[in-house]
Amino acid sequence: MRRADRLFLIIHALRGRRTALQARQLAQTLGVSLRTVYRDVADLQLSGVPIEGEAGVGYVLRKGSDIPPLMFSADELEALVVGTRFVRAFAGVRLAESAKTALLKIEAVLPPDLRERAAHTRIFAPVWRDQHQSDFAAMIDRLHAAIVANHVLRLDYRDESGRSSAREIEPLCLSFWGGAWTLGAWCRLRQDFRNFRPDRIDICESTGEICVESAERNLASYLRAVGGSMMDHS
Known part of the structure; x- marks a missing residue:
């Protein structure tokens, strides 16, 4: 977690409290050591944030410095x-x-x-990842990063029948179907939009080339072309 995020969370964890919040509770919430919490609180105090208290006792925001809650139903x-x-x-x-x-x-x-x-909401999505699932999560990260950076990718890809092919693609978006992901892209081999299943990608490498967006090969054109179905037809 970034230090800026920790400082934000410390301030807001203290808002509206009538009793001191123990540093140990903050450390558990943030997933950091007590030493880190003490240092962060000291830095906030030095920067003018009205936090009162000390190590071993707990911390509160000075009365009158509360922040209005977010207006969520x-x-x-x-x-x-x-x-x-x-x-x-x-x-x-x-x-x-x-x-x-x-x-x-x-x-x-x-x-x-x-x-x-x-x-206490009772809708859960348990996080359970073996090595295969961890590798797949890393693939999703790699594809997402390529989309954001407009990187052309070179894939070794297996179709539904297990046949392999080499593709150069211009990645456009990721879609999750409640059980499977698809990567929407412009395929240079087919010279058309295609959907690729990340779990069928054996090798994924950046070519070092940046996609040059055009009206015919951008995200809006892809969405028009797939017509909402986005079925895998690579």
């Missing part, structure tokens, strides 16, 4: 909690970690009744 909050749980379970590692941090930030600024509701 109970149902809106539950949707956010469930959504972040699904991202943690099914997305790549980078997005999963970001979802965890985002949820901590959301819960940190909630009033107690909504925080309690968030803690």
Whole structure:
């Protein structure tokens, strides 16, 4: 977790409390050592954040320095909690970690009744990853990064029948179908839009080339071409 995120979460974990929050609780929530919590709190105090207390006693925000809670309804909050749980379970590692941090930030600024509701929602997406699933999560991260950076990719790809082919593609988007991912892309071999299953990609390498976007090969054109079906027809 970035230091800036930790500092944000410390401030908001203290908001609205009438009793001191122990440093040990902060350390457990943030997944850091007590020494890190002490250092972060000291830095916040030096920068002017009105935190009172000390190591071994606990910390509170000075009265009058509270921050208004986020205006979520109970149902809106539950949707956010469930959504972040699904991202943690099914997305790549980078997005999963970001979802965890985002949820901590959301819960940190909630009033107690909504925080309690968030803690007890009964829709789960258990995170369980063996080595194969960890490798797949890493592949999702790699593809996502290529989409963001507009990198052309070279793939060794197996179709539904197990036949292999070499492809150069311009990646456009990732879609999750509640059990399977697909990568939408412009395929230079087929000279058309295609959908690729990440679990059928044996090798994925960047060519070092940057995609030059055009009206015929951008995301909007891809979405028009697939017509909402996005079936795998590579």
